[in-house]
Amino acid sequence: MAVRVEHNFDLTNYNSYRIKATCKRAFFPSCEEDFMEIYAHGLNDKIIIGGGYNIIFSKEYYNEDFIIVGDSYSSIRLDGENIISCEAGSSTKDLSEFALANSLSGVEIFYDIPSSLGGAVVMNAGASGEEIKDILVKVRYLDLADMQIKEIMQEDIGYEYRNSLFQRETNKVVLKAWLRLTPGDPEGIRNKMEAVKEARWAKQPKEYPNAGSVFKRPPGHYVGPMIDELSLKGYRVGGAEVSKKHGGFIVNIDNATGQDIINVIKHVQQKVREKFNVDLEIEQRII
């Protein structure tokens, strides 16, 4: 096999919660042919991750193969007037810096949303009223149903808040995305990138491993204030705790397992349901 593969691979540095987990094999594709080759060896025992910034490992050992879409598949280039194409493993930080270097505006908020492009397309990542779907033109993907590579236009991806066709149909592997940006003044672009980052760092618990907001924002409510009102900040199971800085985050304060995190989530959901009659939906993907 030409694709890089590692056996008994330690996943601790491939999930931002820093949960300790190992998988039987990890593949690191670097081209479309690598994806075809990996799936030619079986479709059902494979788990795909990008940056691992929105996942919770529920097991310590995975018999499944992991496909890690990252640095090895991360080219970013100009592809037409104001269009940038990105391979799925490119990081949103690199994308925003590439856009700045080319005086293009539209991805400033992604400077501080840790993500691979593939993950952002699947999750419809965003902040402050902006989402990846707003600038997306089309996506190239591998359809595992017939092993064909296809392209789909943004309007056919069924985007919703933090949701997409790719989340609902997990037999589609995002390979590449095209984004349409707008020409802008480099100083203004840089200022927005820095301002967004500063505002976010002031609010988020950067001192402990986490995976961003745990829950989706329920219509008509804000998660943080509900958790504050229930005095759940600091609520702890094992090594996982509701952040004392921001109630919408769970942090790994001392060797948390995925199960610790899941137990904190269940407790918060139950308390919020009892008090506010609101069902909190998890944004993070439990694997």
Ligand SMILES: Cc1cc2nc3c(=O)[nH]c(=O)nc-3n(C[C@H](O)[C@H](O)[C@H](O)COP(=O)(O)OP(=O)(O)OC[C@H]3O[C@@H](n4cnc5c(N)ncnc54)[C@H](O)[C@@H]3O)c2cc1C
């Ligand atoms: C500090 C911090 C702050 C955050 N702030 C925000 C925020 O403001 N807004 C926001 O939206 N999110 C935020 N997040 C969450 C995270 O940044 C996003 O969800 C991000 O898009 C996840 O991308 P990823 O590459 O890490 O995906 P992963 O976590 O690796 O995967 C997420 C899901 O996508 C699937 N997937 C990944 N790549 C592919 C692919 N190529 N093809 C098919 N499926 C794939 C995985 O199977 C999984 O189900 C934050 C996270 C952290 C740690």
